[in-house]
Amino acid sequence: MTHIGYHASHEQYDPRTLRDLAIRAEAAGFAAIKCSDHLQPWSERQGHSGHAWAWLGAAMAGTTVPFGNIAAPGYRYHPAVMAQAAATLAQMFPGRFWLAIGTGEALNEGVTGAAWPDKPERNARLRECFDVMHALLRGRTVTHRGRVTVVEARLWSLPDTPPPLFGAAATPETARFLGGWAEGLLTLGGDPVQVARVIDAFREGGGAGKPVHIQHAISWADTQDQAMANALDQWAPVAIGGEINWDIRRPSDFDLLGQFVGPDRIGRAVRVSADPGLHRADLAALADLGADTIFVHNVGRNQEAFIDMAGRDLLG
Secondary structure: OEEEEEEOOOOOOHHHHHHHHHHHHHHHHOEEEEEOOOOOOOOOOOOOOOOOHOOOOOOOOOOOOOOEEOOOEEEOOHHHHHHHHHHHHHHOOOEEEEEEEOOOOOHHHHHHHOOOOOOOHOOOOOOOHHHHHHHHOOOOOOOEEEOEEEEEOOOOOOOOOOOEEEEEEHHHHHHHHOOOOOOEEEEOOOOOHHHHHHHHHHHHHOOOOOOEEEEEEOOOOOOOHHHHHHHHHHHHHHHHHOOHHHHHOHHHHHHHHOOOOHHHHHHHEEEOOOOHHHHHHHHHHHHHOOEEEEEEEEEOOOOHHHHHEEEEEEEO
């Protein structure tokens, strides 16, 4: 059975409002919640970016559903520090927390001033971070010297069961790389044919039988014109696609690129429709790929109306 979850967008709402939206989403019938871990938003118009780990403790205390987070170890966060945060949440809320780790974006991770590496190097660093975190979450004392350095690290407050460490992938190549070692896959939604290629690559690379989560971006509103306006206002910069999203450092530069995204291109990143039936059909098609949970991200600012609509038309 595929569960439908709610994506809580730190980039678009202040932490207090986002906590209240998470509570509202559970009340409406969403079965899970996830968030992203950013230092900066994708656009200056989005205007927020709270600390995900601090928020998770408050949001999980006010709800009962499982939560997930996607973050990039090895840059802003040392992997031992991230493992400690994950262990703390998993110990406080048994069976309710999972973490997806990815290679990150310069927008968030470049703030330390370290050189921003190319994708193959980021992949290699991610694998090292996974190995360190996986061992720490099982109570081992870790010393590791490589792309990241860890000396005599140990976590002292551990959950009874370690939280699963998923890998995040947007392409078949990355998904295949993750398959043999990540404990699950988090990927993006959209065209089921394209999503299937990513999931198949993960399974072919060693991920067969492991759970798959999908983050699916939509723009719903009462009218088609308003749904399109919301998508272009809030999510146009992200629709640029390609490697450029991972290499730009400033929200203002994303806004400049977003000017080149119109109604014909936004659909590559966001399903824009005022028809709940169309969104319901999209979710069913993604569920048919074997997804365990699909997290719906409505990119507009009409979150309360979206959550209420979802409770009526998407979650039954």
